[in-house]
Amino acid sequence: MFVPLLLMLLAAEGEAPRPEIAVIELPPPVAPDLLRPLRADRDYKSWVRSSDYPQDAAREHRTGAVRIMVQVAADDRIERCEILSASGGGDIAALPCQLIARYGRFRHGLAADGSPRGGTSTLDFTFRIRDRAVPLAEPPAPRFDGTPPGPIDPLDLVLRGASIADFPNDTPSAMLQVNAQGRATACMIEASSGSDAGDIALCRHLRGVAFHPGMNRAGVPVAAPLLAVVSVQR
Incomplete structure:
Protein backbone atom coordinates (compact mmCIF):
# COMPACT_ATOMS: atom_id res chain seq x y z
CA MET A 1 0.00 0.00 0.00
CA PHE A 2 2.84 2.36 0.90
CA VAL A 3 4.86 1.58 -2.26
CA PRO A 4 2.13 2.67 -4.74
CA LEU A 5 1.59 5.82 -2.68
CA LEU A 6 5.33 6.59 -2.78
CA LEU A 7 5.41 6.06 -6.56
CA MET A 8 2.45 8.43 -6.97
CA LEU A 9 4.23 11.08 -4.92
CA LEU A 10 7.44 10.68 -6.95
CA ALA A 11 5.47 10.94 -10.20
CA ALA A 12 3.75 14.06 -8.95
CA GLU A 13 7.14 15.57 -8.11
CA GLY A 14 8.43 14.71 -11.59
CA GLU A 15 5.52 16.54 -13.20
CA ALA A 16 5.83 19.68 -11.06
CA PRO A 17 5.78 22.85 -13.18
CA ARG A 18 9.25 24.12 -13.94
CA PRO A 19 10.56 27.24 -15.65
CA GLU A 20 12.14 26.88 -19.07
CA ILE A 21 13.79 29.21 -21.55
CA ALA A 22 14.03 28.24 -25.20
CA VAL A 23 15.71 30.16 -28.01
CA ILE A 24 15.28 29.88 -31.77
CA GLU A 25 17.24 31.78 -34.39
CA LEU A 26 14.94 32.97 -37.15
CA PRO A 27 15.96 31.98 -40.69
CA PRO A 28 17.79 34.83 -42.42
CA PRO A 29 16.09 36.41 -45.43
CA VAL A 30 17.30 35.23 -48.82
CA ALA A 31 19.82 37.73 -50.17
CA PRO A 32 21.26 37.24 -53.67
CA ASP A 33 24.40 39.18 -52.73
CA LEU A 34 25.20 36.78 -49.87
CA LEU A 35 26.93 33.42 -50.14
CA ARG A 36 26.57 32.76 -46.41
CA PRO A 37 24.39 34.70 -43.98
CA LEU A 38 25.60 35.71 -40.57
CA ARG A 39 24.52 33.06 -38.07
CA ALA A 40 24.73 32.23 -34.40
CA ASP A 41 27.14 29.40 -33.54
CA ARG A 42 25.64 25.94 -33.94
CA ASP A 43 25.44 25.41 -30.17
CA TYR A 44 23.50 28.64 -29.56
CA LYS A 45 20.68 26.83 -27.74
CA SER A 46 23.14 26.05 -24.94
CA TRP A 47 23.43 29.78 -24.21
CA VAL A 48 20.28 29.58 -22.08
CA ARG A 49 19.59 27.46 -19.02
CA SER A 50 16.48 26.98 -16.92
CA SER A 51 18.42 28.37 -13.95
CA ASP A 52 18.65 31.73 -15.79
CA TYR A 53 14.87 32.21 -15.52
CA PRO A 54 14.32 35.37 -13.40
CA GLN A 55 13.53 34.23 -9.87
CA ASP A 56 10.65 36.65 -9.31
CA ALA A 57 9.09 35.68 -12.64
CA ALA A 58 9.37 31.97 -11.82
CA ARG A 59 7.87 32.46 -8.37
CA GLU A 60 4.98 34.47 -9.84
CA HIS A 61 4.54 31.98 -12.72
CA ARG A 62 5.11 34.77 -15.22
CA THR A 63 5.78 33.76 -18.81
CA GLY A 64 6.74 35.83 -21.82
CA ALA A 65 8.36 36.10 -25.22
CA VAL A 66 11.22 38.33 -26.32
CA ARG A 67 12.52 38.94 -29.83
CA ILE A 68 15.95 40.52 -30.16
CA MET A 69 18.17 41.61 -33.03
CA VAL A 70 21.94 41.29 -32.64
CA GLN A 71 24.25 43.41 -34.81
CA VAL A 72 27.57 41.64 -35.50
CA ALA A 73 30.66 43.02 -37.26
CA ALA A 74 32.58 41.28 -40.04
CA ASP A 75 35.20 40.22 -37.47
CA ASP A 76 32.50 38.45 -35.38
CA ARG A 77 32.35 41.16 -32.68
CA ILE A 78 28.91 41.78 -31.17
CA GLU A 79 28.23 45.48 -31.69
CA ARG A 80 24.66 45.89 -30.47
CA CYS A 81 21.69 43.98 -29.05
CA GLU A 82 18.23 45.48 -29.51
CA ILE A 83 14.89 44.33 -28.08
CA LEU A 84 12.34 44.26 -30.93
CA SER A 85 9.38 43.07 -28.86
CA ALA A 86 8.85 41.75 -25.34
CA SER A 87 6.18 40.54 -22.94
CA GLY A 88 6.20 39.20 -19.40
CA GLY A 89 7.86 42.02 -17.50
CA GLY A 90 11.08 43.99 -17.44
CA ASP A 91 13.19 41.24 -15.88
CA ILE A 92 12.22 38.82 -18.65
CA ALA A 93 12.72 41.47 -21.37
CA ALA A 94 16.22 42.35 -20.17
CA LEU A 95 17.59 38.80 -19.89
CA PRO A 96 18.16 37.81 -23.58
CA CYS A 97 20.60 40.66 -24.31
CA GLN A 98 22.37 39.92 -21.02
CA LEU A 99 22.80 36.29 -22.10
CA ILE A 100 24.03 37.37 -25.55
CA ALA A 101 26.64 39.64 -23.96
CA ARG A 102 27.81 36.76 -21.74
CA TYR A 103 27.65 33.74 -24.06
CA GLY A 104 26.85 34.93 -27.58
CA ARG A 105 29.10 33.76 -30.41
CA PHE A 106 28.38 34.45 -34.07
CA ARG A 107 30.01 33.58 -37.38
CA HIS A 108 30.30 36.35 -39.95
CA GLY A 109 28.55 36.16 -43.29
CA LEU A 110 30.21 35.96 -46.69
CA ALA A 111 29.45 38.24 -49.61
CA ALA A 112 29.05 36.74 -53.07
CA ASP A 113 32.71 37.54 -53.77
CA GLY A 114 33.82 35.63 -50.65
CA SER A 115 34.66 38.66 -48.49
CA PRO A 116 33.60 38.63 -44.81
CA ARG A 117 30.44 40.56 -44.04
CA GLY A 118 28.74 41.57 -40.81
CA GLY A 119 25.01 41.62 -40.37
CA THR A 120 22.18 40.93 -37.97
CA SER A 121 20.73 37.84 -36.34
CA THR A 122 17.17 37.75 -35.00
CA LEU A 123 16.42 35.40 -32.11
CA ASP A 124 13.20 34.53 -30.32
CA PHE A 125 13.36 33.70 -26.60
CA THR A 126 10.35 31.96 -25.05
CA PHE A 127 9.93 31.94 -21.27
CA ARG A 128 7.38 29.43 -20.08
CA ILE A 129 6.49 27.24 -17.12
CA ARG A 130 5.48 23.78 -18.26
CA ASP A 131 4.03 20.71 -16.60
CA ARG A 132 5.79 18.06 -18.66
CA ALA A 133 8.23 17.62 -21.52
CA VAL A 134 6.48 19.19 -24.48
CA PRO A 135 9.11 20.49 -26.92
CA LEU A 136 8.74 23.94 -28.39
CA ALA A 137 7.68 23.81 -32.01
CA GLU A 138 10.34 24.86 -34.49
CA PRO A 139 9.23 27.28 -37.19
CA PRO A 140 7.92 25.30 -40.18
CA ALA A 141 10.31 24.86 -43.07
CA PRO A 142 9.27 26.48 -46.34
CA ARG A 143 7.56 24.05 -48.70
CA PHE A 144 7.39 24.02 -52.47
CA ASP A 145 3.94 23.26 -53.87
CA GLY A 146 4.93 20.86 -56.63
CA THR A 147 7.74 18.47 -57.54
CA PRO A 148 11.02 19.81 -56.12
CA PRO A 149 14.21 19.97 -58.18
Missing part, protein backbone atom coordinates in the same frame (compact mmCIF):
# COMPACT_ATOMS: atom_id res chain seq x y z
CA GLY A 150 16.98 17.41 -57.76
CA PRO A 151 20.39 16.57 -59.22
CA ILE A 152 20.38 14.72 -62.55
CA ASP A 153 23.34 12.70 -61.25
CA PRO A 154 23.12 12.16 -57.45
CA LEU A 155 26.91 11.69 -57.37
CA ASP A 156 27.22 15.40 -58.16
CA LEU A 157 26.32 15.96 -54.50
CA VAL A 158 29.53 14.16 -53.49
CA LEU A 159 32.59 16.39 -53.19
CA ARG A 160 35.79 14.38 -53.58
CA GLY A 161 39.35 15.22 -52.62
CA ALA A 162 38.45 18.06 -50.27
CA SER A 163 40.91 18.93 -47.52
CA ILE A 164 39.92 18.57 -43.88
CA ALA A 165 41.20 22.11 -43.30
CA ASP A 166 38.59 23.51 -45.70
CA PHE A 167 35.87 21.00 -44.78
CA PRO A 168 35.93 20.11 -41.06
CA ASN A 169 32.21 19.41 -41.49
CA ASP A 170 31.80 16.58 -44.00
CA THR A 171 28.05 17.13 -44.57
CA PRO A 172 27.67 20.83 -45.42
CA SER A 173 24.53 22.08 -47.12
CA ALA A 174 23.25 25.07 -49.04
CA MET A 175 19.86 26.45 -49.99
CA LEU A 176 19.73 26.80 -53.76
CA GLN A 177 17.36 28.54 -56.12
CA VAL A 178 17.17 26.29 -59.19
CA ASN A 179 15.77 27.92 -62.33
CA ALA A 180 13.49 26.34 -64.91
CA GLN A 181 16.55 25.32 -66.95
CA GLY A 182 17.96 23.30 -64.04
CA ARG A 183 20.78 25.62 -62.96
CA ALA A 184 21.45 27.03 -59.50
CA THR A 185 21.08 30.80 -59.81
CA ALA A 186 21.51 31.47 -56.09
CA CYS A 187 23.39 29.62 -53.36
CA MET A 188 23.21 30.41 -49.65
CA ILE A 189 25.06 28.26 -47.11
CA GLU A 190 22.73 26.49 -44.68
CA ALA A 191 25.18 24.27 -42.74
CA SER A 192 28.72 25.60 -43.06
CA SER A 193 31.67 23.49 -44.16
CA GLY A 194 33.47 24.96 -41.17
CA SER A 195 35.63 27.43 -43.10
CA ASP A 196 35.22 30.40 -45.41
CA ALA A 197 37.26 28.68 -48.13
CA GLY A 198 35.11 25.55 -47.91
CA ASP A 199 31.85 27.49 -48.15
CA ILE A 200 33.10 29.38 -51.21
CA ALA A 201 34.16 26.08 -52.84
CA LEU A 202 30.83 24.46 -51.96
CA CYS A 203 28.73 27.10 -53.72
CA ARG A 204 31.11 27.14 -56.68
CA HIS A 205 30.65 23.37 -57.00
CA LEU A 206 26.86 23.49 -56.68
CA ARG A 207 26.53 26.23 -59.29
CA GLY A 208 28.10 23.81 -61.77
CA VAL A 209 25.71 20.93 -61.06
CA ALA A 210 22.92 20.10 -63.52
CA PHE A 211 19.51 19.66 -61.89
CA HIS A 212 16.10 18.45 -62.89
CA PRO A 213 14.04 21.63 -62.54
CA GLY A 214 11.12 21.84 -60.17
CA MET A 215 7.67 21.27 -61.64
CA ASN A 216 4.45 22.98 -60.67
CA ARG A 217 1.20 21.03 -60.35
CA ALA A 218 0.60 21.41 -64.07
CA GLY A 219 3.95 19.76 -64.84
CA VAL A 220 5.56 22.96 -66.09
CA PRO A 221 9.24 23.59 -65.17
CA VAL A 222 9.55 26.49 -62.74
CA ALA A 223 12.18 28.07 -60.50
CA ALA A 224 12.15 26.39 -57.09
CA PRO A 225 14.23 26.12 -53.91
CA LEU A 226 16.33 23.09 -53.04
CA LEU A 227 18.25 22.26 -49.87
CA ALA A 228 21.35 20.52 -51.24
CA VAL A 229 23.22 18.39 -48.69
CA VAL A 230 26.70 17.49 -49.91
CA SER A 231 28.78 14.51 -48.78
CA VAL A 232 32.49 15.36 -48.55
CA GLN A 233 34.99 12.60 -49.28
CA ARG A 234 38.64 13.16 -48.35
Whole structure:
Protein backbone atom coordinates (compact mmCIF):
# COMPACT_ATOMS: atom_id res chain seq x y z
CA MET A 1 0.00 0.00 0.00
CA PHE A 2 2.84 2.36 0.90
CA VAL A 3 4.86 1.58 -2.26
CA PRO A 4 2.13 2.67 -4.74
CA LEU A 5 1.59 5.82 -2.68
CA LEU A 6 5.33 6.59 -2.78
CA LEU A 7 5.41 6.06 -6.56
CA MET A 8 2.45 8.43 -6.97
CA LEU A 9 4.23 11.08 -4.92
CA LEU A 10 7.44 10.68 -6.95
CA ALA A 11 5.47 10.94 -10.20
CA ALA A 12 3.75 14.06 -8.95
CA GLU A 13 7.14 15.57 -8.11
CA GLY A 14 8.43 14.71 -11.59
CA GLU A 15 5.52 16.54 -13.20
CA ALA A 16 5.83 19.68 -11.06
CA PRO A 17 5.78 22.85 -13.18
CA ARG A 18 9.25 24.12 -13.94
CA PRO A 19 10.56 27.24 -15.65
CA GLU A 20 12.14 26.88 -19.07
CA ILE A 21 13.79 29.21 -21.55
CA ALA A 22 14.03 28.24 -25.20
CA VAL A 23 15.71 30.16 -28.01
CA ILE A 24 15.28 29.88 -31.77
CA GLU A 25 17.24 31.78 -34.39
CA LEU A 26 14.94 32.97 -37.15
CA PRO A 27 15.96 31.98 -40.69
CA PRO A 28 17.79 34.83 -42.42
CA PRO A 29 16.09 36.41 -45.43
CA VAL A 30 17.30 35.23 -48.82
CA ALA A 31 19.82 37.73 -50.17
CA PRO A 32 21.26 37.24 -53.67
CA ASP A 33 24.40 39.18 -52.73
CA LEU A 34 25.20 36.78 -49.87
CA LEU A 35 26.93 33.42 -50.14
CA ARG A 36 26.57 32.76 -46.41
CA PRO A 37 24.39 34.70 -43.98
CA LEU A 38 25.60 35.71 -40.57
CA ARG A 39 24.52 33.06 -38.07
CA ALA A 40 24.73 32.23 -34.40
CA ASP A 41 27.14 29.40 -33.54
CA ARG A 42 25.64 25.94 -33.94
CA ASP A 43 25.44 25.41 -30.17
CA TYR A 44 23.50 28.64 -29.56
CA LYS A 45 20.68 26.83 -27.74
CA SER A 46 23.14 26.05 -24.94
CA TRP A 47 23.43 29.78 -24.21
CA VAL A 48 20.28 29.58 -22.08
CA ARG A 49 19.59 27.46 -19.02
CA SER A 50 16.48 26.98 -16.92
CA SER A 51 18.42 28.37 -13.95
CA ASP A 52 18.65 31.73 -15.79
CA TYR A 53 14.87 32.21 -15.52
CA PRO A 54 14.32 35.37 -13.40
CA GLN A 55 13.53 34.23 -9.87
CA ASP A 56 10.65 36.65 -9.31
CA ALA A 57 9.09 35.68 -12.64
CA ALA A 58 9.37 31.97 -11.82
CA ARG A 59 7.87 32.46 -8.37
CA GLU A 60 4.98 34.47 -9.84
CA HIS A 61 4.54 31.98 -12.72
CA ARG A 62 5.11 34.77 -15.22
CA THR A 63 5.78 33.76 -18.81
CA GLY A 64 6.74 35.83 -21.82
CA ALA A 65 8.36 36.10 -25.22
CA VAL A 66 11.22 38.33 -26.32
CA ARG A 67 12.52 38.94 -29.83
CA ILE A 68 15.95 40.52 -30.16
CA MET A 69 18.17 41.61 -33.03
CA VAL A 70 21.94 41.29 -32.64
CA GLN A 71 24.25 43.41 -34.81
CA VAL A 72 27.57 41.64 -35.50
CA ALA A 73 30.66 43.02 -37.26
CA ALA A 74 32.58 41.28 -40.04
CA ASP A 75 35.20 40.22 -37.47
CA ASP A 76 32.50 38.45 -35.38
CA ARG A 77 32.35 41.16 -32.68
CA ILE A 78 28.91 41.78 -31.17
CA GLU A 79 28.23 45.48 -31.69
CA ARG A 80 24.66 45.89 -30.47
CA CYS A 81 21.69 43.98 -29.05
CA GLU A 82 18.23 45.48 -29.51
CA ILE A 83 14.89 44.33 -28.08
CA LEU A 84 12.34 44.26 -30.93
CA SER A 85 9.38 43.07 -28.86
CA ALA A 86 8.85 41.75 -25.34
CA SER A 87 6.18 40.54 -22.94
CA GLY A 88 6.20 39.20 -19.40
CA GLY A 89 7.86 42.02 -17.50
CA GLY A 90 11.08 43.99 -17.44
CA ASP A 91 13.19 41.24 -15.88
CA ILE A 92 12.22 38.82 -18.65
CA ALA A 93 12.72 41.47 -21.37
CA ALA A 94 16.22 42.35 -20.17
CA LEU A 95 17.59 38.80 -19.89
CA PRO A 96 18.16 37.81 -23.58
CA CYS A 97 20.60 40.66 -24.31
CA GLN A 98 22.37 39.92 -21.02
CA LEU A 99 22.80 36.29 -22.10
CA ILE A 100 24.03 37.37 -25.55
CA ALA A 101 26.64 39.64 -23.96
CA ARG A 102 27.81 36.76 -21.74
CA TYR A 103 27.65 33.74 -24.06
CA GLY A 104 26.85 34.93 -27.58
CA ARG A 105 29.10 33.76 -30.41
CA PHE A 106 28.38 34.45 -34.07
CA ARG A 107 30.01 33.58 -37.38
CA HIS A 108 30.30 36.35 -39.95
CA GLY A 109 28.55 36.16 -43.29
CA LEU A 110 30.21 35.96 -46.69
CA ALA A 111 29.45 38.24 -49.61
CA ALA A 112 29.05 36.74 -53.07
CA ASP A 113 32.71 37.54 -53.77
CA GLY A 114 33.82 35.63 -50.65
CA SER A 115 34.66 38.66 -48.49
CA PRO A 116 33.60 38.63 -44.81
CA ARG A 117 30.44 40.56 -44.04
CA GLY A 118 28.74 41.57 -40.81
CA GLY A 119 25.01 41.62 -40.37
CA THR A 120 22.18 40.93 -37.97
CA SER A 121 20.73 37.84 -36.34
CA THR A 122 17.17 37.75 -35.00
CA LEU A 123 16.42 35.40 -32.11
CA ASP A 124 13.20 34.53 -30.32
CA PHE A 125 13.36 33.70 -26.60
CA THR A 126 10.35 31.96 -25.05
CA PHE A 127 9.93 31.94 -21.27
CA ARG A 128 7.38 29.43 -20.08
CA ILE A 129 6.49 27.24 -17.12
CA ARG A 130 5.48 23.78 -18.26
CA ASP A 131 4.03 20.71 -16.60
CA ARG A 132 5.79 18.06 -18.66
CA ALA A 133 8.23 17.62 -21.52
CA VAL A 134 6.48 19.19 -24.48
CA PRO A 135 9.11 20.49 -26.92
CA LEU A 136 8.74 23.94 -28.39
CA ALA A 137 7.68 23.81 -32.01
CA GLU A 138 10.34 24.86 -34.49
CA PRO A 139 9.23 27.28 -37.19
CA PRO A 140 7.92 25.30 -40.18
CA ALA A 141 10.31 24.86 -43.07
CA PRO A 142 9.27 26.48 -46.34
CA ARG A 143 7.56 24.05 -48.70
CA PHE A 144 7.39 24.02 -52.47
CA ASP A 145 3.94 23.26 -53.87
CA GLY A 146 4.93 20.86 -56.63
CA THR A 147 7.74 18.47 -57.54
CA PRO A 148 11.02 19.81 -56.12
CA PRO A 149 14.21 19.97 -58.18
CA GLY A 150 16.98 17.41 -57.76
CA PRO A 151 20.39 16.57 -59.22
CA ILE A 152 20.38 14.72 -62.55
CA ASP A 153 23.34 12.70 -61.25
CA PRO A 154 23.12 12.16 -57.45
CA LEU A 155 26.91 11.69 -57.37
CA ASP A 156 27.22 15.40 -58.16
CA LEU A 157 26.32 15.96 -54.50
CA VAL A 158 29.53 14.16 -53.49
CA LEU A 159 32.59 16.39 -53.19
CA ARG A 160 35.79 14.38 -53.58
CA GLY A 161 39.35 15.22 -52.62
CA ALA A 162 38.45 18.06 -50.27
CA SER A 163 40.91 18.93 -47.52
CA ILE A 164 39.92 18.57 -43.88
CA ALA A 165 41.20 22.11 -43.30
CA ASP A 166 38.59 23.51 -45.70
CA PHE A 167 35.87 21.00 -44.78
CA PRO A 168 35.93 20.11 -41.06
CA ASN A 169 32.21 19.41 -41.49
CA ASP A 170 31.80 16.58 -44.00
CA THR A 171 28.05 17.13 -44.57
CA PRO A 172 27.67 20.83 -45.42
CA SER A 173 24.53 22.08 -47.12
CA ALA A 174 23.25 25.07 -49.04
CA MET A 175 19.86 26.45 -49.99
CA LEU A 176 19.73 26.80 -53.76
CA GLN A 177 17.36 28.54 -56.12
CA VAL A 178 17.17 26.29 -59.19
CA ASN A 179 15.77 27.92 -62.33
CA ALA A 180 13.49 26.34 -64.91
CA GLN A 181 16.55 25.32 -66.95
CA GLY A 182 17.96 23.30 -64.04
CA ARG A 183 20.78 25.62 -62.96
CA ALA A 184 21.45 27.03 -59.50
CA THR A 185 21.08 30.80 -59.81
CA ALA A 186 21.51 31.47 -56.09
CA CYS A 187 23.39 29.62 -53.36
CA MET A 188 23.21 30.41 -49.65
CA ILE A 189 25.06 28.26 -47.11
CA GLU A 190 22.73 26.49 -44.68
CA ALA A 191 25.18 24.27 -42.74
CA SER A 192 28.72 25.60 -43.06
CA SER A 193 31.67 23.49 -44.16
CA GLY A 194 33.47 24.96 -41.17
CA SER A 195 35.63 27.43 -43.10
CA ASP A 196 35.22 30.40 -45.41
CA ALA A 197 37.26 28.68 -48.13
CA GLY A 198 35.11 25.55 -47.91
CA ASP A 199 31.85 27.49 -48.15
CA ILE A 200 33.10 29.38 -51.21
CA ALA A 201 34.16 26.08 -52.84
CA LEU A 202 30.83 24.46 -51.96
CA CYS A 203 28.73 27.10 -53.72
CA ARG A 204 31.11 27.14 -56.68
CA HIS A 205 30.65 23.37 -57.00
CA LEU A 206 26.86 23.49 -56.68
CA ARG A 207 26.53 26.23 -59.29
CA GLY A 208 28.10 23.81 -61.77
CA VAL A 209 25.71 20.93 -61.06
CA ALA A 210 22.92 20.10 -63.52
CA PHE A 211 19.51 19.66 -61.89
CA HIS A 212 16.10 18.45 -62.89
CA PRO A 213 14.04 21.63 -62.54
CA GLY A 214 11.12 21.84 -60.17
CA MET A 215 7.67 21.27 -61.64
CA ASN A 216 4.45 22.98 -60.67
CA ARG A 217 1.20 21.03 -60.35
CA ALA A 218 0.60 21.41 -64.07
CA GLY A 219 3.95 19.76 -64.84
CA VAL A 220 5.56 22.96 -66.09
CA PRO A 221 9.24 23.59 -65.17
CA VAL A 222 9.55 26.49 -62.74
CA ALA A 223 12.18 28.07 -60.50
CA ALA A 224 12.15 26.39 -57.09
CA PRO A 225 14.23 26.12 -53.91
CA LEU A 226 16.33 23.09 -53.04
CA LEU A 227 18.25 22.26 -49.87
CA ALA A 228 21.35 20.52 -51.24
CA VAL A 229 23.22 18.39 -48.69
CA VAL A 230 26.70 17.49 -49.91
CA SER A 231 28.78 14.51 -48.78
CA VAL A 232 32.49 15.36 -48.55
CA GLN A 233 34.99 12.60 -49.28
CA ARG A 234 38.64 13.16 -48.35
